[in-house]
Amino acid sequence: MKVKEFYFHLPEELIAQKPLEKRDESRxxxxxxxxxxxxxxxxxxIIDFLNPGDCLVLNNSRVIPARLFGVKEDTMARAEFVLVKRLDRDRWEALVKPGKKVKTGSKFIFGNGELSCTILDNTDFGGRIIEFHYDGVFEEVLDKLGEMPLPPYIKEKLEDKERYQTVYSKVEGSAAAPTAGLHFTEELLERIKEKGINIAFLTLHVGLGTFRPVKVENIEEHKMHAEFYNLDEENAKIINETKKNGKRVIAVGTTSCRTLETIADEDGFVKASSGWTDIFxxxxxxxxxxDGLITNFHLPESTLIMLVSAFAGKENIMRAYNIAVKERYRFFSFGDAMFIK
Known part of the structure; x- marks a missing residue:
């Protein structure tokens, strides 16, 4: 299957630059x-399309301020780092620009020297393995020096950092928000619970592989970047009870979808587990x-539009996306939503 089969024309003005004032009033x-x-x-x-006994599965990962701007210790050349994956306590995989200046063994300084790093190695995805040096608690240092790693298609500065977090975000570790969840308010979630709809949480730390373009002509040759997931016993039980009762399991976002499909057995049941997934x-x-998917509108030729096409059928999705353009829906992270039932 060719990448170009997932192309559609998207006028630039339909790429949402800011979140709406009220999260749940998007289209x-x-x-x-x-x-x-x-x-x-x-x-x-959305509540009108959910039935008592259904289960919404939400990704409670929280975005870290993963973008850092530093200078090379010897030349003071500037570089931008985006933390993608934590490998252990102080070692991370990161994307770095401009990559040509960032050689193995070189050192970079951030802020007033509260944080520094050494480049240890290159990665298969064109990134770098880096090791940080600091005093105190890393998360506190990062919170002081880092910025939210907004996607490259968002050009405007985000005034309130919490608007790039879901209201139920809890477990820090993502380099990008699970954006389908940005539409929910605490009030809407309460109304959903009151209607008898179950809510289960899992964690998938979103890496920047989400935004990696598909550079191969045949999509079968594309390799996904591995991301860490976790599902505990309590939430696995909620999901399995839903299945046993013949009700629908509805993923909020492609991240929840990919995690569920990684964990589920052939009968559609899940076990508590954690690990890394590169499912494509x-x-x-x-x-x-x-059984259902709540998602945003995605980039042309992206792995995300391929996923929703797998679920809803390519013809259905390409027609829906062309209608969305005609009806001037807002696209991508701060854009409007789709419920595939």
């Missing part, structure tokens, strides 16, 4: 994957557990 496109029927709603009306879902994939 919501509802797509029936069996009939192809489309409805246009407001996000807070594209058309032809047979879903084991997923």
């Amino acid at each position: 919501l496109m509802v797509l029936d994957r069996r009939t192809g029927e489309i409805e246009h709603k407001i996000f807070k009306e 879902i594209y058309p032809g994939y047979r879903f084991k557990i997923l």
